[in-house]
Amino acid sequence: MTELKACPFMRLHPDDNTLVARINADEGTKINTDEGQVQLSRMIPMAHKIACRHIKSGDVVLKYGMPIGVATADIAPGEHVHVHNVRSAYTPSVVLHDADAVS
Amino acid sequence: MIEGWLRQDGRKGIRNSVLVAYLVECAHFVASEIVTEFRGQDVQLIGFPGCFPNEYASQMMERLCTHPNVGAVLFVSLGCESFDKARVSAAVGASGRPVRTLVIQKAGGTKATIKLGQDWIRSVLLEIDNVSRTPLALSDLVIGTVCGGSDGTSGISGNPAAGRAFDFLVAEGAACIFEETGELIGCEEIMAERAVTPELGKAIRESVLKAERYYQTLGYGSFAAGNAAGGLSTIEEKSLGAYVKSGSSQISGLIKPGDIPPCGGLYLMDVVPDGDVRFGFPNISDNAEIVEMIASGAHMTLFVTGRGSVVGSAISPVIKICANPETYRALFDDMDVNAGDIIEGHRTIDEVGQEISELVYAVAGGQQTKSEQLGHREFILTYKSFEPIGPACLPNLHA
Numbered sequence: 250m251t252e253l254k255a256c257p258f259m260r261l262h263p264d265d266n267t268l269v270a271r272i273n274a275d276e277g278t279k280i281n282t283d284e285g286q287v288q289l290s291r292m293i294p295m296a297h298k299i300a301c302r303h304i305k306s307g308d309v310v311l312k313y314g315m316p317i318g319v320a321t322a323d324i325a326p327g328e329h330v331h332v333h334n335v336r337s338a339y340t341p342s343v344v345l346h347d348a349d350a351v352s
Numbered sequence: 353m354i355e356g357w358l359r360q361d362g363r364k365g366i367r368n369s370v371l372v373a374y375l376v377e378c379a380h381f382v383a384s385e386i387v388t389e390f391r392g393q394d395v396q397l398i399g400f401p402g403c404f405p406n407e408y409a410s411q412m413m414e415r416l417c418t419h420p421n422v423g424a425v426l427f428v429s430l431g432c433e434s435f436d437k438a439r440v441s442a443a444v445g446a447s448g449r450p451v452r453t454l455v456i457q458k459a460g461g462t463k464a465t466i467k468l469g470q471d472w473i474r475s476v477l478l479e480i481d482n483v484s485r486t487p488l489a490l491s492d493l494v495i496g497t498v499c500g501g502s503d504g505t506s507g508i509s510g511n512p513a514a515g516r517a518f519d520f521l522v523a524e525g526a527a528c529i530f531e532e533t534g535e536l537i538g539c540e541e542i543m544a545e546r547a548v549t550p551e552l553g554k555a556i557r558e559s560v561l562k563a564e565r566y567y568q569t570l571g572y573g574s575f576a577a578g579n580a581a582g583g584l585s586t587i588e589e590k591s592l593g594a595y596v597k598s599g600s601s602q603i604s605g606l607i608k609p610g611d612i613p614p615c616g617g618l619y620l621m622d623v624v625p626d627g628d629v630r631f632g633f634p635n636i637s638d639n640a641e642i643v644e645m646i647a648s649g650a651h652m653t654l655f656v657t658g659r660g661s662v663v664g665s666a667i668s669p670v671i672k673i674c675a676n677p678e679t680y681r682a683l684f685d686d687m688d689v690n691a692g693d694i695i696e697g698h699r700t701i702d703e704v705g706q707e708i709s710e711l712v713y714a715v716a717g718g719q720q721t722k723s724e725q726l727g728h729r730e731f732i733l734t735y736k737s738f739e740p741i742g743p744a745c746l747p748n749l750h751a
Contacts, residue, residue, distance in 0.1 A: 256697070261512060269508050270583075271695045295695075296504030296583035310585075313512070313596055315542055317589035330585065337538075337586040 256281070258299065262314030267298040267330050269312070280327055287327030298330040310335050354717030356488035357423065360448035364492045365420035366651045366716045367394065368480055369667065370473055372426045373417060374399035375440075376433035382462055383428040386469035391727075395473060396666045398731045405434040408609075408736040414443045415610045415647040416733075417451075421667050423480035424450040426469055431457030450476045491525030491616055493716060496645030496653040496668075497597045498531065500638035503658030503676055504582040507593020509694035509701070510656035510675030516705025517654065518599035518618065521712065527613035529645050530598040531621035533563035534634065538588035539595045543620065546603045551744035555606050559622040569629045597656065606745040608738050609644035614749045621645065622741075631735040639663055639730045642670065652715055654708065662686040664723025666731040669715050672722060673708060688722050 258268035258280060268280075274293040279286055283302040293299055298312065304324040309316045318335040328334075356364035372395065374383035380399055387397045398416060400409045417425045417440060425444045429437050437453050444451040452472050459465040497514050499506055518528045536543065540560035544553035584590045604617030613619050623644055624634045635641045642653050642665045652669045655661065660679040664670045674680040677692025689708055693699040715721055 259508065259694070259697075261508060261701075271508065271697065294583060296508060298583065298585070312589060313592050315588075315592055317592060318586040331583070332580055332585050335585045337588060 260301065261312060264314040265311045266300060266302055266304050266308070267310060267312050268301045270295050270297050270299070282326035284326045287325075289327060291329060293329060300324045300326050300328050300330050302326055304330070309338070354488050354713070355485040356492065356716070357420070358484045358486040359420050361418075363420040363649065364486060364488050365422070366488070366493075366718070367421040367667075367669070368423040368483060369394045369396050369421055370424045370426070370476060370480070371417060371422055371667070372397050372428060372469065372473070373413065375427055375429045375435040375437055376403050377401035378403075378430040378433065379428040379456060382456055382465050382469075385462075385466045386426070386428070386473065389470050390473060390477075393477065395477075396729045396731075398666050398733070399428075400435065400733045402735060403433045405436070406735050406737070408738055409733060410436055410440065411610050412643070412647045412733055414440050415612075415649075416643070416667060417444045418447040418449070419646060419649065419667055421651060422449065423483060424476045425452075426472060426476075427451070427453040428465065428469065429453060429455045431455045450479055452476075488716060489525070490521060490713065490716070493521070493651045493712070494527045494529065494613060494649040495521055495712060496529045496531070496642065496648075496650035497656070498638055498641045498645070498653060499594055499597060499656040500641075501657040501659040501661040502594075504584075505675040505677075505692065505695055506656055506658040507584075507590075507596065508675075509704070510658065510673045510691040511593060511597045512701045513689075513691045513694065513704035513708060514597045514654045514656050514673055515599035516702055517708035517712065518597070519601055520705065520709045522599065522601040522616065522618050525616040527616050527619060527649070528599075528601075529607070529613070529619045529621050529648060529650060530595075531623050531641060531645065532594065532635075533559050533620070533622055533624055534567050535594045536560055536591050537564050538586075538591040543595070543603060546601075548602050548604055549744070549747045552603065552606060552747055555742060555744045556603065556620060559606060559620070559624070562622075562626070563624045563634075566624045566629060566634065570633060597654075604746075604748060606741065607648060608741055609736075610647045611741060611746075612649040614746060617748070621648065625736045626739040627737060630737060634736070636734060637732060639665060639732045640734065642668075643731060643733055652712065652721075654712075656691070660686070662723070662726075662728065663730045664721065664726070664728030666729040669721045670723050670728075671708065671711055671715060673704075686722055686726070
């Protein structure tokens with residue numbers, strides 16, 4: 250971990266294109282991303298994710314250095330990464346109680 | 353340098369406990385009354401409640417009663433239950449440990465059995481004081497990990513820190529076990545790539561598919577709305593949060609409850625029964641998972657909790673790693689490690705991982721964990737059925 254300890258977000262793995270909030274981060278908080286400083290456009294709750302660089306629609310979303318899904322829209326640095334712009338890449342034989350219905 | 357108790361099979365214990373094991377629920381009360389007399393001493397209660405025979409339970413009891421942390425065993429039988437007490441008692445005797453079986457129906461009932469049991473334990477406590485001590489290294493240890501009472505912090509502080517500790521312990525030659533294939537759905541490809549052989553990778557993939565089928569039959573939802581509210585976006589992400597407890601070492605084997613790792617390395621335990629769904633949920637509580645890792649030789653268990661579990665375990669100490677800083681403050685007396693420091697930015701994942709590794713060494717050397725100090729000795733064993741593992745599961749053994 251190389252980021253400042255005071256930052257409300259943590260990078261779990263060097264390869265990640267997401268950062269995880271360790272506390273609730275207020276709207277307007279300035280965040281250093283891989284592509285420069287941005288301001289949060291909304292409050293990000295603890296344990297939620299933001300992009301730390303541009304993620305294109307169709308790109309793999311990485312956390313822990315591992316794929317957690319596929320982006321369903323272009324995501325800008327600092328933007329909330331969640332069920333509205335990520336889908337599971339896993340194709341189980343049953344329909345999961347997926348998070349698509351939850352915003 | 354630290355020391356352990358040397359057992360006849362070459363394994364080394366970090367505790368020298370006397371077990372009192374009831375072999376059916378009908379003998380539970382008598383067994384627990386025997387133990388009550390020895391509060392503050394290392395005399396612990398375990399047991400199996402069922403009256404009907406079950407091969408899994410027999411094997412588990414045999415493994416638990418010959419665990420390196422165990423110095424002697426007293427079995428308490430009602431008399432008419434199906435449990436094969438002669439077999440389990442012979443196994444304990446063959447391991448060089450003092451063993452005694454009391455049958456309530458023959459001993460003269462409750463009072464007489466309690467007295468006989470307590471008299472035997474008083475003498476055996478002196479006897480096992482003489483078991484040889486021997487130098488102990490991290491490479492002598494088997495360490496398990498579970499998570500329970502998880503919340504949004506578990507996957508970003510406690511579990512990654514436990515994973516760092518696992519990386520260190522595996523590098524030192526310890527055998528480390530992670531489990532709960534039902535919570536690893538979506539991780540099977542990543543896990544398979546970490547396997548030491550392609551055949552083991554295939555076996556790992558199949559074990560997760562088996563878990564998925566099993567939980568489907570039970571109607572167990574894998575991803576709920578609450579997970580999304582907690583910040584998890586996909587089933588893969590949820591599973592990875594638990595999976596990171598395993599660290600980043602290669603996976604040396606796939607074992608089932610009671611299989612003892614043949615050498616150091618990282619092992620996945622398949623806890624989901626084989627065959628048709630027969631006895632309900634694979635593990636009905638966290639302690640059921642802990643007991644299975646102990647049966648596979650775990651000297652201690654790393655337990656990551658977010659909401660705050662307070663349990664310990666019989667036989668092997670539990671190190672509780674609290675992922676959530678607020679929970680840590682609320683349940684301070686029950687927690688061994690504050691991984692919540694990672695959430696609050698006071699310490700890094702590596703720093704907490706190092707604290708866990710150091711604590712493993714200290715506990716191996718005799719330091720009591722919080723749950724041990726408080727007297728927690730939870731234990732649960734229920735019905736299950738397994739097929740033996742295939743030859744691909746332990747490549748180092750069959751090479």
